Amino acid sequence: MADQMRCLLLICDGMGDRPVNQLGDKTPLEAASRPNFNALSGGGVNGIMDPIAPGIRPGSDTSHLSYLGYDPYSCYTGRGPIEAAGIGMDVRPGDVAFRANFGTVDDGMVVKDRRAGRITEGTGELAKALDGLEIDGVEVIFKESVAHRGALVLRGEGLGADITDVDPHEPGVKIHESQGMDEASKKTASVLNQFVRISHDRLGELSLNAERVKNGMLPANIILPRGAGILEPTPSFLDTHGLRGAAIAEVGLIYGVAKILGLDLIRVVGSTGGLDTDLEAIGRSATDALEDHDFVMCNVKGCDIAGHDGDAGAKKDFIEGIDSMLGGVMERAGEHSLLIVTADHSTPVSIMDHSGDPVPICIHGPGVRVDDVSEYGERSCARGGLGRFRGIDLINIAKDLMDMAEKFGA
Amino acid sequence: MADQMRCLLLICDGMGDRPVNQLGDKTPLEAASRPNFNALSGGGVNGIMDPIAPGIRPGSDTSHLSYLGYDPYSCYTGRGPIEAAGIGMDVRPGDVAFRANFGTVDDGMVVKDRRAGRITEGTGELAKALDGLEIDGVEVIFKESVAHRGALVLRGEGLGADITDVDPHEPGVKIHESQGMDEASKKTASVLNQFVRISHDRLGELSLNAERVKNGMLPANIILPRGAGILEPTPSFLDTHGLRGAAIAEVGLIYGVAKILGLDLIRVVGSTGGLDTDLEAIGRSATDALEDHDFVMCNVKGCDIAGHDGDAGAKKDFIEGIDSMLGGVMERAGEHSLLIVTADHSTPVSIMDHSGDPVPICIHGPGVRVDDVSEYGERSCARGGLGRFRGIDLINIAKDLMDMAEKFGA
Numbered sequence: 001m002a003d004q005m006r007c008l009l010l011i012c013d014g015m016g017d018r019p020v021n022q023l024g025d026k027t028p029l030e031a032a033s034r035p036n037f038n039a040l041s042g043g044g045v046n047g048i049m050d051p052i053a054p055g056i057r058p059g060s061d062t063s064h065l066s067y068l069g070y071d072p073y074s075c076y077t078g079r080g081p082i083e084a085a086g087i088g089m090d091v092r093p094g095d096v097a098f099r100a101n102f103g104t105v106d107d108g109m110v111v112k113d114r115r116a117g118r119i120t121e122g123t124g125e126l127a128k129a130l131d132g133l134e135i136d137g138v139e140v141i142f143k144e145s146v147a148h149r150g151a152l153v154l155r156g157e158g159l160g161a162d163i164t165d166v167d168p169h170e171p172g173v174k175i176h177e178s179q180g181m182d183e184a185s186k187k188t189a190s191v192l193n194q195f196v197r198i199s200h201d202r203l204g205e206l207s208l209n210a211e212r213v214k215n216g217m218l219p220a221n222i223i224l225p226r227g228a229g230i231l232e233p234t235p236s237f238l239d240t241h242g243l244r245g246a247a248i249a250e251v252g253l254i255y256g257v258a259k260i261l262g263l264d265l266i267r268v269v270g271s272t273g274g275l276d277t278d279l280e281a282i283g284r285s286a287t288d289a290l291e292d293h294d295f296v297m298c299n300v301k302g303c304d305i306a307g308h309d310g311d312a313g314a315k316k317d318f319i320e321g322i323d324s325m326l327g328g329v330m331e332r333a334g335e336h337s338l339l340i341v342t343a344d345h346s347t348p349v350s351i352m353d354h355s356g357d358p359v360p361i362c363i364h365g366p367g368v369r370v371d372d373v374s375e376y377g378e379r380s381c382a383r384g385g386l387g388r389f390r391g392i393d394l395i396n397i398a399k400d401l402m403d404m405a406e407k408f409g410a
Numbered sequence: 411m412a413d414q415m416r417c418l419l420l421i422c423d424g425m426g427d428r429p430v431n432q433l434g435d436k437t438p439l440e441a442a443s444r445p446n447f448n449a450l451s452g453g454g455v456n457g458i459m460d461p462i463a464p465g466i467r468p469g470s471d472t473s474h475l476s477y478l479g480y481d482p483y484s485c486y487t488g489r490g491p492i493e494a495a496g497i498g499m500d501v502r503p504g505d506v507a508f509r510a511n512f513g514t515v516d517d518g519m520v521v522k523d524r525r526a527g528r529i530t531e532g533t534g535e536l537a538k539a540l541d542g543l544e545i546d547g548v549e550v551i552f553k554e555s556v557a558h559r560g561a562l563v564l565r566g567e568g569l570g571a572d573i574t575d576v577d578p579h580e581p582g583v584k585i586h587e588s589q590g591m592d593e594a595s596k597k598t599a600s601v602l603n604q605f606v607r608i609s610h611d612r613l614g615e616l617s618l619n620a621e622r623v624k625n626g627m628l629p630a631n632i633i634l635p636r637g638a639g640i641l642e643p644t645p646s647f648l649d650t651h652g653l654r655g656a657a658i659a660e661v662g663l664i665y666g667v668a669k670i671l672g673l674d675l676i677r678v679v680g681s682t683g684g685l686d687t688d689l690e691a692i693g694r695s696a697t698d699a700l701e702d703h704d705f706v707m708c709n710v711k712g713c714d715i716a717g718h719d720g721d722a723g724a725k726k727d728f729i730e731g732i733d734s735m736l737g738g739v740m741e742r743a744g745e746h747s748l749l750i751v752t753a754d755h756s757t758p759v760s761i762m763d764h765s766g767d768p769v770p771i772c773i774h775g776p777g778v779r780v781d782d783v784s785e786y787g788e789r790s791c792a793r794g795g796l797g798r799f800r801g802i803d804l805i806n807i808a809k810d811l812m813d814m815a816e817k818f819g820a
Binding site (some may be wrong): 367368369370371372383384385386387388389390393394395396397398399400403405406407408409410 | 428429435437458462463464465466467468469470471472473482486489492637663758760761763764765766767768788789792793797798
């Protein structure tokens with residue numbers, strides 16, 4: 001395998017931004033000291049990329065699907081299946097999956113708290129009381145996640161995912177009866193409504209909740225599912241592209257995308273998903289993974305968090321941390337690797353949420369048409385040799401440079 | 411017709427490339443002395459074009475279809491129909507066509523040589539023994555091509571092209587029974603399998619083969635078809651675009667595309683399809699054809715050959731030949747013509763095959779937004795006013811500049 005080119009795709013979550021007044025009308029990326037980013041751009045070919053399409057505000061899940069060559073408009077039906085896969089649940093084609101909260105309702109099913117007092121302990125025990133139920137022949141699989149979160153999978157014949165939420169999304173409101181839009185979805189809605197009632201009956205009886213009430217805490221006495229999605233049959237990354245893939249991430253959502261596509265999931269000790277994460281350890285794991293994979297996708301989360309917080313300084317600082325990590329990555333990846341550095345979307349500090357701005361991208365490695373861009377940034381990359389293209393095309397560009405693309409025609 | 415603008419599309423087959431170490435990290439095009447190419451770029455608008463889509467490795471057939479405004483993903487089902495049309499066969503919608511070799515098998519139908527000892531003479535006589543057969547109501551049309559090559563057309567009701575090859579693609583292996591994937595294709599496979607057996611029976615009896623054996627040569631005692639494709643109903647270039655089109659090419663594959671779309675086929679004396687071709691004669695024929703056509707597509711093959719050979723020097727030299735031809739073309743085409751110069755794909759000398767890299771393009775003529783690019787090359791054109799776009803859009807851009815485009819909306 002020594003001669004097969006490898007590819008490392010480094011995705012800096014939410015790194016793209018807009019000019020920030022307090023940074024002298026530079027973006028956090030442009031304002032950052034970034035010698036390694038700039039060396040990469042100077043030796044590579046640069047451009048800007050629309051994760052989905054111009055002006056479309058991407059989620060991290062939809063953009064990652066695109067970058068891996070899966071059109072999210074055809075394979076993405078909701079966040080549920082990806083969240084469920086991301087916490088290690090076995091989601092199969094045809095399953096309808098949901099994100100879910102442990103919540104608190106009163107006797108009239110009016111929501112007192114959508115997060116059950118931000119419960120942090122004992123949710124595993126609560127989940128056990130619900131996991132494995134069967135309702136109208138549909139199998140119920142439930143698993144707790146971090147804090148008040150969990151995921152629900154319904155498995156059975158003929159289920160649909162076009163249903164309304166049970167979670168009313170605000171306190172003081174009675175939970176909703178889920179409604180299905182078609183026959184298959186009506187079946188799902190009926191099972192879901194029964195499940196929610198059962199969850200209230202069963203959780204209310206548990207001693208853990210009696211204990212919480214005794215201690216002045218809100219009981220976690222209901223499950224509030226939302227974000228229904230059905231997992232479409234999706235060919236694996238290996239079958240689709242002929243590449244052995246691995247993923248390094250810091251949050252469940254990205255691991256969920258990777259798991260659904262059959263990538264090897266690599267967990268990095270010291271990775272926290274926050275601004276305090278161990279970037280050096282992540283970078284080292286990424287290049288280590290190149291040893292036995294053709295394609296390694298590595299997502300670091302920090303920029304997105306700083307963007308959502310509206311903190312330009314923290315974003316700039318985190319980018320400087322990535323720059324330092326990137327130096328080691330470039331050294332270790334060696335000459336026979338393709339190194340692609342980009343973001344999954346922009347999270348401008350002025351917006352404090354994802355935006356539809358394109359993201360900078362640099363491709364570095366053997367054979368690329370090195371251009372005269374010498375700085376890595378939103379505006380400098382726009383003058384590069386790649387021009388502007390869409391996220392869904394990225395994997396094809398990578399495979400072509402790896403000499404792994406099939407010819408279309410003669 | 412004096413006022414109607416004409417368009418000459420010059421396609422330098424496989425001209426795009428990647429930086430080549432021995433050329434000082436320039437591409438063969440960048441390294442070539444090319445005053446006329448550069449004058450064209452200096453007076454035109456430039457860009458880069460993905461023949462099919464970013465990263466997709468095009469065939470010459472699929473890219474030419476795209477440039478002429480036909481989406482190969484919907485109209486291209488295989489090389490067979492284009493090859494057959496390219497050698498002058500009358501291929502009609504619904505026909506299933508194949509490339510075919512004259513080959514040699516032993517009595518157990520094991521392939522001894524896929525090319526019948528690279529037979530060069532007498533294949534016309536062999537073809538006559540097979541052409542005009544009827545099998546299960548399906549008409550069999552067979553024609554020899556160059557050397558051991560030929561093409562087979564099956565014409566009848568309800569045929570499909572989703573079948574496996576008879577040709578095992580390697581010697582020492584028994585020929586395969588073709589299998590059809592659906593009802594229509596099963597019918598095709600059955601006729602094809604019978605045809606192959608009949609070809610063996612009939613060709614074996616011919617005196618030409620007895621003569622070859624007597625002289626120690628391998629008999630051409632079977633036809634080995636491959637690359638099945640069905641010709642989809644395809645509206646002509648004239649009907650589609652309202653342009654009277656002509657094609658100048660050097661190889662059958664390009665003529666095949668042109669013939670299927672109803673372009674006038676122009677043969678140039680002195681054109682060889684090789685590095686020794688008479689470029690001057692080709693250029694003169696191209697401008698001559700502008701006299702009585704609205705749109706002339708001209709393909710010169712040499713760069714692609716040098717690319718497949720991995721010969722950077724030969725590629726650079728051939729480009730200098732094109733440059734010289736281009737000088738005359740620019741002079742003769744005059745001010746009232748649109749001149750578009752591009753490649754159908756890249757054939758990097760480092761890859762020795764087609765790659766998915768974009769190709770440079772320059773559009774020169776009245777009304778174009780002349781940019782500040784002054785060199786024609788893969789990287790200089792990327793900084794041009796056309797940005798990056800796809801081959802399927804080219805004909806629309808040309809028609810718009812020719813004032814031949816219909817308004818969409820009010």
